[in-house]
Amino acid sequence: MSQQAKKDTPEQAEFRAYCRDWLSQHDEGTPSVRLPQSAIEIMHSEQLSFLRKWQSEAYEAGLIGCDYPIAEGGGGRKDCQMVANQEMARAGKPFLPNILGLGMAAPTMHFHAQAALKERLLPGLFSCKDVWCQGFSEPGAGSDLANVQTFAERKGDKWIINGHKVWTSLAHFADWMILLLRTDKSSKYDGLSYFVVPIKSALGKGVTVRPLIKITGETGFNEVFFDNLEIGDDYRLDEIGKGWQVAQTTLLHERGAGPMLTPSSGRGSAKSSAIGDAYALINLAKNATRDGESAADDPLLRDQIMQMIIRQEGSKQGARRAKVEGLCEHPMRIPLQAKLVMSEIRQDTSALAIDILGAQSTLYINDENAPAGGEWPLAYMNSYGITIAAGASEIQRNILGERILGMAKSK
């Protein structure tokens, strides 16, 4: 029995056995193309269709949305998503492609949408029939998100939307978008409202999606333009003017600190799941050389590898400690650190991997001699996505300093 299995509730134990059984018999097949490192780097429809099929099968089997009510297309279970996530990762399954839907749109709708809307949209989100994207950032509203200017004007029971969103991950495939926009120009925070918007069906009819290219050469995020797009009022979440509060639910879940655990399924093959893991640096060093000697014998590299492993283990044990109220100073202190700490550890681990690889680290993903398929330098560059997206690290430090430590708000 695994360590996790020992602590399961009866419901979790039964569900875990079921997951293991299903996963051991399930075969998602082999992708015909290289898969990217995460869902926000999906470039080609071949990548998407492979991953989409996997997500839909996992949903049909009950491994996705386990803790959502049955009426919303969920499994109606309690604390079982965690079990499914552990078992999918253990089985080495590929990642789930619809992450903006699973991680942000679903919990936001769960807490703020009318029953009819949830019942209509969540099943297609869980199965990945509908790909979702997040329309928050704009050219003038990044860290200062409440400054969004995309505007919806009321016309009877319809709204007419005009504006410009940017960095919209997966918009090039998306059917739906969660959209934060302005309904009142006179108040910064209370002038915001929150909608879900069908964008694919409106392409060319009020919605234009233009891909942006990342430093890695990959695509994955986009600009989205709204030009007199008309939508019904039934697509609004919560009240007019409550958009900022609804967005807080989205952001809390985006940073991994919300009450609904995001379905996730690991990163695929053993080779690719080692990328970004500090413990993987040990083997990397054992297989690399410095001045003809094993890099694993270089005391400076050993020290740096140990520093990374200690930080990674520290954050892993932190997640464990966060569940023990008596050992935490403040209930949100560890959860609000999670995204910041994880993203910086991944960045520093990838940078150290590059140091260890030495000359070979110059070889990128298209080079047949690249160690680990060139995934480490790619991971290093992609790591800036995580330290910038979902509230840049500097903003996370403001939030922690203000909400947890109670220091004065910075401008």
Add this chain to the structure above:
Amino acid sequence: MTQAKNFAFGEDEKLLRDTARKFLQDNLPTDKLHQLVASDPDPYRESLSLWDKNLWQQIVELGWTTVIVPEADGGMGMSLVALCALVEETGRVSLPSPFIATSCASLVLRECHSPAAGHWLGEIAGGSTATLACTPKNGSWLAADCDVELVDGKLSGSAWFVQDARKVDNLIVQAKTSKGTALYKVSTHCEGLNIVADAIIDLTRDQAHIHFNNVPVGDAQRLSDDARAVLERAEPGLLTLVAADMCGAGEWQLQTTVEYMKVREQFGHPLGYFQALKHPLVNLMIMIDQAKSLTYNAASAIDSEPQNAAKFARMAKASASEMAAFASNRSIQFHGGIGFTWECFVHLYCKRQKHNQVLYGDAKYQRAKLAEILMGPISA
């Protein structure tokens, strides 16, 4: 054995810790600590051992020294996690006391598995105190470096860096014998012993080196014939306790500095408004949380996954030592001129942390040892 659920920190442990926190906050607020240990700033003054014996008596009555003594030997037989939680609280108030020294002695005695060691654990549970006298002048823990020798039933030589030597009743002495190294229990009041106080930076504890001039020892004092093995098994616990002390002290350094960031204003804003101050304090909070999580992980591993104890304890001590250095550095700097004065309390913690950082090996040392576990030794 497998990982304990919730670090084995349950209701009993929480009650014990919460009571301790309140007791220490009520009885040793920082201004009282300052009066107690910092009344004479003169660096050339005689080296004193300043502590509140009454407070210690109450702590003994509260049972803190019995926490990890096995029930069979008259103690409470609680988890190491429970003891860590208490040590964290004593670190938070920088308590001058023989608590950590005695707890370290208990950890060593627990690993001796001899009737004599069981007897002395019982004495500790009954209120007696002890410290380790196992280190030679160069600070090494290698058996070959041990400076005390047993000849004809008598101890000669010297032990160094003995923690809180002037507060305790007994010493646990490592001594070379014809067969290797052994551990002996020696009373601090016995004939032939010369306890020489070290002039140390830390005001919240004392340290000494001890000369043994033909100190006779009998069988009832022999704790183990294999000091090396015992000390090696006990070492993860010692590292973990020092790490816990650093976590508590670090939290005090963080909270005290954050409070100052709220009340002190410059350029028309409270200092915390400025990100050059705010962000490093957030970094410190993250480092404390990492060190604390690793410390509880190490403590629970020592009790329930011994195969991982050494690995996790080295991680905890390394992480806590780095954190402590950063906490001391930023807490003094961010108080400005006042932080550089004797009157301001932050230096008390800086000094305790400095002592903790090197005790049983600093962060770099721990990482080198950790690398040996995880990567194997450096090839010759």
